Amino acid sequence: MRGLSGGGAGAARRSSRAVITAAAALTAVALFAAACGTGGTGARDEGPAHASAVAGAASPSPSPAGTYKRVDAVRLLKADPGVSAAVKKELKPCAGDDYPVDVSYGDLTGGTRYDVVINVLTCTDAVGIGSYVYRETGGSYKNVFRTEESPVYAEIDQGVLSVTKQVYRKGDPISSPSGEDVIPYRWKTGRFVQGKPVHTDYSGTVGGQPSPVPDN
Known part of the structure; x- marks a missing residue:
């Protein structure tokens, strides 16, 4: 479910793929209404084919990150020079004070x-038109990952950054992509390193199972 954030607050999202798959486009009005509520779980909050990753400060420690702190996502994005002008242009309320921003919190770095x-x-x-990861360093948040190749959606999956990108073939309407690539990123030596993508073909998946994307 997409989350809408009002001045940094937002609503929990149940499924990343519901945001950027065909169902998202067909049921956008219903999703919008459901997302306008407030609340949070502590782990989640409302609110190119390779992505560019910006180096962080340190390697992850053996123990998980200890604390959760809510951020003003809209203010953070607007102040970040690494966020494109095109994305910043979309950072305006969809209705009232509800922004089209979905925010998750978790230990990635x-x-x-x-x-x-x-x-x-x-x-x-x-x-999804842009996905970003911010890491707290010295009392402020630093952009350590970004991708603005739409349609895209990022989430935390068991300590791994998982980026889902819809795949469209010629003639596909926005509501009916042909498939998706799910790309894992792991934090190593101060930066996110891309793992092997897994591709799912919506119309011709063999046995209903996704298949790895072959190396170029």
Whole structure:
């Protein structure tokens, strides 16, 4: 479910793929209404084919990050020079004070506080247009990952950054992508390192199972 954040607050999202798959576009109005509520779980909060990763400060420690701190996601994005002008243009309320921003918190880098994963979506069809990870360093948050190749959505999956990208073939409508690539990123030696993508073909998946993307 997409989350809408009002001045940094937001609503919990149940499924990343519901945001950027065909169902998201077809049910955008219903999703919008459901996301306008407030609340949070502590782990989640409302609110190119390779992504560019910015180096962080340190390798993860053996123990998980210890504390969760809510951030003002909209303010953080607007102040970040690494966020494109096109994405910042979409950082305006969809209705009232509700922004099309989904925020998750969790341990990705082994920092002293939970890392912040922020997704920016369009108001009209709930398509992800930018995904970012911020790491707390010296009392402030530093952008350590970003991808703005739409449609895209990032989430925390058992300590791994998982980035889902819809795949469209010629003639596919926005509501009906042909498949998706799920790309894992792990924090190593101060930066996110891309793992092997897994591709799912919606129309022709063999046995219903995703298949690894072959190396180029």
